[in-house]
Amino acid sequence: MIFAYNPKHVSDTLMVITADDKSMKQATERKGNIARLTTEDGRVIGWNFFDISNEMTIEGVGQVQLTDEQFAQLNELVQKAGFEDVLEKDNTPKFVVGLVKTCVPHEDSDHLSVTEIEVDNGEVLQIVCGAANIRKGLKVVVAKPGAMMPDGLLIWPGELRGVESFGMVCSAKELNLANAPMKRGILELPQDAVVGSAFAIGQ
Incomplete structure (x- = not known):
């Protein structure tokens, strides 16, 4: 699982990449400030958390690391948005x-x-x-x-x-x-x- 954040050149969006998406058509389902990216066969390949600075302060630019507390907060945001998925962190x-x-x-x-x-x-x-x-x-x-x-x-x-x-x-x-x-x-x-x-x- 890759966490990427670049507010200056992209936006105030935390991108969570969970799998390779090369050469695959993607579908996006957005609920509130959270979007889930999936392949045609339903495999989840990533998440976008928009306006993330309203929820937490992320240190660094590019590939970033989240604390266990921040990761738990992401799962809370996913659940509150209405998704049933649970993100699993790889340390x-x-x-x-x-x-x-x-x-x-x-x-x-x-x-x-x-x-x-x-x-x-x-x-x-x-x-x-x-x-x-x-x-x-x-x-x-x-x-x-x-x-x-x-x-x-x-x-x-x-x-x-x-x-x-x-x-x-x-x-x-x-x-x-x-x-x-x-x-x-x-x-x-x-x-x-x-x-x-x-x-x-x-x-």
């Missing part, structure tokens, strides 16, 4: 330290690699990566499905040249880190970086 970090367990060339590309990356407690994600410096044994920053990059890009499972990919291996520039090197390539972390630990990105 797991979406930017984490990963360990590249395997790295092989993509069979249908001269620059892509297919990797298996451990991200936490034995969980391994297959990720297709185009960086020249990706290799087995490297510690990297992984944007897991459900992450929002500093530039607004949303990370969801997908395919690259016919191979499934469940995340993104990030460069320092993509993470908007201070003094990010201009050279191309993913960010290489120290070997003592803890696999699965959260990684703080720039905004």
